Structures are given as C-alpha cells and as structure tokens.
Amino acid sequence: DAGVTQSPTHLIKTRGQQVTLRCSPKSGHDTVSWYQQALGQGPQFIFQYYEEEERQRGNFPDRFSGHQFPNYSSELNVNALLLGDSALYLCASTEQRDNEQFFGPGTRLTVL
C-alpha cells in the first residue's frame, strides 16, 4: 500500500516565477492538507481540500492556491515566488472522519 507521494522531490525556481507541486494521498483517503515547513521550524498549515473544495485555509496570501481532483490527488500552486517561499512543502492525507494525518516526504523548494 503506497503511502502519501509527492512530486517533484526538489525544485529550484527564481523570484517571480510560478510553481506547481503535486500530491497523491494514501489509498482510501479523501482529504488532503498542505503545510509549509521553513528551515528549523514546525510545519505551518496552508489549506485543506475535501470534495474538491478548499475547506479551511491558514494565514497564507492568495499567491498560494490549490486544487483537488476527482481521484483525491491535489496540487499546490504558488505564484510570484519570493525568496521567503523557500521551504519544504508537505502534503498530508486523511479520511474525512479521522483526525490522524499521514505525511508525504515533501518537496524541497528553493527560490533564488
């Protein structure tokens, strides 16, 4: 049983560019959350998707947007990249009725 998978593993972009990160949830899970983890910090909640809609959002600007597909996979899009967007981006999945979130290995984004 595959766990949560994310792609790509690493990504290097320059300021002002746009990036798309992808996540496939654990089998049987229908809810996907995204977190940003800056170096030396705990993960910060970006948003959560359920039934292809954004259900809850953290304190992140509109440059951060997402999407969930009918197969429950998800994308995180970041526009107009800033140096401060450099971080590990983690995807987590869960069943809607559960509160235990399973994390993927993350995508390391570097903005130059």
Place this chain on the structure above:
Amino acid sequence: GDSVTQMEGPVTLSEEAFLTINCTYTATGYPSLFWYVQYPGEGLQLLLKATKADDKGSNKGFEATYRKETTSFHLEKGSVQVSDSAVYFCAHSGGGSNYKLTFGKGTLLTVNP
C-alpha cells in the same frame, strides 16, 4: 489563538538515558494531541496520539499523557537509543470544524553511543 509550545532544543543524551520533551498547548474546543518525528531528509511520521483527556499514547517505548488540567502532552522514554536521534514535533488538531494541525517548533534530539 491556537498554539503549541515545546521545549527548546537541542537535547543531547547518552544512550539508555531518560528522555522528557515538554509540550503545552492552547486550543479552543477539545483537540486531539500528537507527537510526530522527523528523521533527516524525510517527512513527518506519527509517533503517538491521544484523543481525549487522560488518554496515554504510546509507541516504540515512547509515551505521552493528555493532561487537560495543565494543557500538556509531555513526551517521555525510559531508555533512548542512537536510532531515536531526530526532530520531535508536538501538535494538536483543533477539533470540531477546525481541521488543521498546529505544530510546535520542534526539538532536535541527539543520542550519543
């Protein structure tokens, strides 16, 4: 607002020493509490959880008890191993319609042989 405060690191112990990492939280409602572990270059793995007051979560020799009266969820292990070296994160879910996990800043544990 919701927050988690955990013991500042880094923590350095010798093998077989006793470990305590303190964690306190602020939350509305009745959150579930979690400890996650992150090994170098990897994502987060759930270590243990507790969903209501006085519950004890345990896994791989680690334990933590949900203390509602002190809003705490301290992580303990009686005898650490070199393989326990990692970053440990305390977290809570908001409960009700608050689905996000709120994390502490993490505590780096290094266990020396």
